[in-house]
Amino acid sequence: MSQFVAPPPPQSVPTRGKGLAVAALVLGIVAAAGCLVPLLNIGSIVLAVVGLVLGIIALARRADGKGLSIAGVVLSAAAIVVAIAVNVAAGAALTAVDEAVDQASADATNGYSTVEPEAAEEAAASALALGAPAEVGDYSVTVTAVNQDATQVIADANSFNEAADGRYVLVDLTATYNGDQPEANPWIDLTTGFQGTDARNYSTTSCDAVVPNSAVEQPGLRAGGTASYQVCFDVPVEAIAGGLVSVEQFANFQDDQVAWKLG
Numbered sequence: 001m002s003q004f005v006a007p008p009p010p011q012s013v014p015t016r017g018k019g020l021a022v023a024a025l026v027l028g029i030v031a032a033a034g035c036l037v038p039l040l041n042i043g044s045i046v047l048a049v050v051g052l053v054l055g056i057i058a059l060a061r062r063a064d065g066k067g068l069s070i071a072g073v074v075l076s077a078a079a080i081v082v083a084i085a086v087n088v089a090a091g092a093a094l095t096a097v098d099e100a101v102d103q104a105s106a107d108a109t110n111g112y113s114t115v116e117p118e119a120a121e122e123a124a125a126s127a128l129a130l131g132a133p134a135e136v137g138d139y140s141v142t143v144t145a146v147n148q149d150a151t152q153v154i155a156d157a158n159s160f161n162e163a164a165d166g167r168y169v170l171v172d173l174t175a176t177y178n179g180d181q182p183e184a185n186p187w188i189d190l191t192t193g194f195q196g197t198d199a200r201n202y203s204t205t206s207c208d209a210v211v212p213n214s215a216v217e218q219p220g221l222r223a224g225g226t227a228s229y230q231v232c233f234d235v236p237v238e239a240i241a242g243g244l245v246s247v248e249q250f251a252n253f254q255d256d257q258v259a260w261k262l263g
Contacts, residue, residue: 036050041087042083077128154209173192176224177225197240
């Protein structure tokens with residue numbers, strides 16, 4: 001009589017390369033999580049490349065966890081594309097900012113800054129006539145006269161004055177101090193500009209010349225005190241006619257700028 005022999009227990013099929021699929025998915029997730037941070041996402045690109053390679057290897061070997069491998073490949077590829085796009089956009093933005101800073105620095109050196117079209121239109125629409133008073137910060141200010149061709153006046157003021165690059169514009173102002181400080185100086189407290197028709201705002205630093213009645217020579221003012229002085233601008237000839245004279249209080253973050261028409 002033959003003996004019954006029990007069949008051997010079933011052997012479990014070993015998992016084939018599922019670790020690669022899991023690793024690819026994990027790396028893809030981590031890379032996707034950090035791909036939106038400019039510059040720092042360079043690390044995400046590295047992780048995504050590794051995850052992409054591991055996922056492709058797992059698929060090529062037909063390893064277990066095919067879905068995990070596919071998910072890892074998709075996430076890794078997407079992270080690479082997004083990270084590169086983010087860095088390109090960030091680089092373009094930084095370049096634009098750098099160019100704007102360079103332009104602003106060059107403009108400041110030349111004594112002018114660019115005027116936005118909307119700001120220029122708003123200033124022109126609300127500009128006062130010469131001789132009209134206006135409140136500017138702690139001062140009552142009046143632009144009393146504008147000499148649009150002060151070439152000879154500047155030449156006569158000081159023998160060392162050089163010719164203008166464009167043309168000298170000389171502005172006469174009167175400022176009355178209304179504040180409560182013991183002493184105030186309008187040449188420190190007030191900033192005067194010339195808004196040309198070339199979309200540029202010229203500062204007094206554009207004029208490297210001594211003027212007949214300089215603001216610097218005016219004494220300090222107490223409440224109710226008044227000073228009359230002149231400021232000068234070097235403006236291209238074609239940008240003078242139709243321009244504006246603007247006055248605002250220095251380092252005052254309120255929108256208190258007032259403009260006057262040339263007449």
